Amino acid sequence: MNVGFIGTGNMGRTLVEAFIRSGKLKPSDIIINNRTRSKADRLAETHPGLRIADNSRELVRETPLFFLCIKPGEFRPVLDEIRETVRSEQIAVSITSPVMIRDLEEWLPAKVAKIIPSINHAVLAGNSLFVPGNRLTADDQQMLWNLFSAISQPLRIEEEHTRIASDLASCSPAFFAQLLESLANTAVKETGIPQSSALSLVNQMTQGLARLLAEGGFTLQSLQERVAVPGGITREGLDLLNKEVSPVFHELIQLTHAKYDHDVKKVKHSLGHTAKKNM
Structure with a gap:
């Protein structure tokens, strides 16, 4: 075919x-x-x-x-x-x-x-x-x-969920690539670790994380619980991320939906106007 x-x-x-x-x-x-x-x-x-x-x-x-x-x-x-x-x-x-x-x-x-x-x-x-x-x-x-x-x-x-599903499935690889790149670059600036080492560490971590979720029997929640012991460094880091980063995702979803609504209206205007002319 x-x-x-x-x-x-x-x-x-x-x-x-x-x-x-x-x-x-x-x-x-x-x-x-x-x-x-x-x-x-x-x-x-x-x-x-x-x-x-x-x-x-x-x-x-x-x-x-x-x-x-x-x-x-x-x-x-x-x-x-x-x-x-x-x-x-x-x-x-x-x-x-x-x-x-x-x-x-x-x-x-x-x-x-x-x-x-x-x-x-x-x-x-x-x-x-x-x-x-x-x-x-x-x-x-x-x-x-x-x-x-x-x-x-x-x-x-459902078509009404296209935007949010696209955020999670299609846009998120770019969103999280930027977050990971920022993490590596910040590590370089704060500690002097070579950038090549920081990027390698982040890339390998990401590959391992994917395998843990796909093959290791972990969920997102259970993985956090396994790594973040009470009173440990990871738990303090997670608490900070929950406080500072979670609000950003609310803004992100609002932004993508606003852009989507704008694009839908523009497309409908274009196609609707022409469709009526040809009916």
């Missing part, structure tokens, strides 16, 4: 390479198109056999399943381009959280789903967030679930 990817930016490329790495798709199964042709060329050079469509319409004509791996502001021109080419038996998957399934179903005759990926898929890990549209059959849903099971652990969510 040919699978198309409209958009080969950071996440589009991650998906393409994850599916190839997992063996679920061969390069020859994949057709891509990108607004900046050079990005598509580089991806095709890395994976011989991968095909590049000259435009999005050509890609849609040749694929029963295609992914919209584009930014919210790019949906209107892309949908304008492909809507007359899309067929009712096709499946269109958006990976962009602020674009609502109902709006896509008004624009396209295809069966629609929203699946939010994560950078973790690059190592065939993490959750993919699965929101099926109303037209998907049970077989369609199973096919998509099986596809993403090769690169992730799919998790079905």
Whole structure:
């Protein structure tokens, strides 16, 4: 089965390479198109056999399943381009959280789903967030679930929880990478430990933490309890983090939701205005 990817930016490329790495798709199964042709060329050079469509319409004509791996502001021109080419038996998957399934179903005759990926898929890990549209059959849903099971652990969510689930599954790797980098850099400034040593310690700790949670039988809570003995240094550190860092996460979630609401309104205005003109 040919699978198309409209958009080969950071996440589009991650998906393409994850599916190839997992063996679920061969390069020859994949057709891509990108607004900046050079990005598509580089991806095709890395994976011989991968095909590049000259435009999005050509890609849609040749694929029963295609992914919209584009930014919210790019949906209107892309949908304008492909809507007359899309067929009712096709499946269109958006990976962009602020674009609502109902709006896509008004624009396209295809069966629609929203699946939010994560950078973790690059190592065939993490959750993919699965929101099926109303037209998907049970077989369609199973096919998509099986596809993403090769690169992730799919998790079905309600569309109203897309933002918070994305914060936890998709944004958190960057959030925690920054926190860990800050921890290492602060250690360097406060103690003079070589930066290479500090970063190595943090990286190895992170890998071990992941294994403890995945293979060691620990939960987040039980791990804290095991390390933080009463009256010890770790307990004092945890008390400080609970006091000073926890409020930051409240602000973080409020910020991401405010940005999400803003993007949803912008997309709805763009798509809703054009959809009414074409009804």
